[in-house]
Amino acid sequence: MFSIHTLTLRAAGRLCGGAPKLARYLGVPAHSVVDWLQGSGRPPPRVFKDCVDLLLFHEQHLCRGARADRSAPRAPDLPPSYAQGARSRRRYPHTPT
Numbered sequence: 001m002f003s004i005h006t007l008t009l010r011a012a013g014r015l016c017g018g019a020p021k022l023a024r025y026l027g028v029p030a031h032s033v034v035d036w037l038q039g040s041g042r043p044p045p046r047v048f049k050d051c052v053d054l055l056l057f058h059e060q061h062l063c064r065g066a067r068a069d070r071s072a073p074r075a076p077d078l079p080p081s082y083a084q085g086a087r088s089r090r091r092y093p094h095t096p097t
Contacts (some may be wrong), residue, residue: 004088005048008040012051013037015058 002010009022016022019037023030026047036043041049 002039003042005042008035008048008051008055009033009036009043012054022051025054053079 019033020030023033051064
């Protein structure tokens with residue numbers, strides 16, 4: 001069974017288009033990425049974090065696109081005072097009007 005590190009790197013590799021492109025994105029040697037993808041060794045914390053960030057960024061943009069495509073009813077528009085920033089000016093008086 002593969003570790004969460006290996007599974008995360010594999011998912012990031014699929015997004016990037018393979019191990020060589022993932023290695024270029026991460027700034028590490030390609031042979032290290034291949035080793036990690038095969039489950040031998042664990043990537044450094046920075047590499048793992050960068051892969052997680054890549055996956056989350058991709059997921060966030062996919063979800064944003066899906067939300068825009070939905071035909072769900074919209075929330076009512078905010079009153080004009082909110083749109084003009086009146087509330088934020090009240091809370092932060094140093095904000096220019």
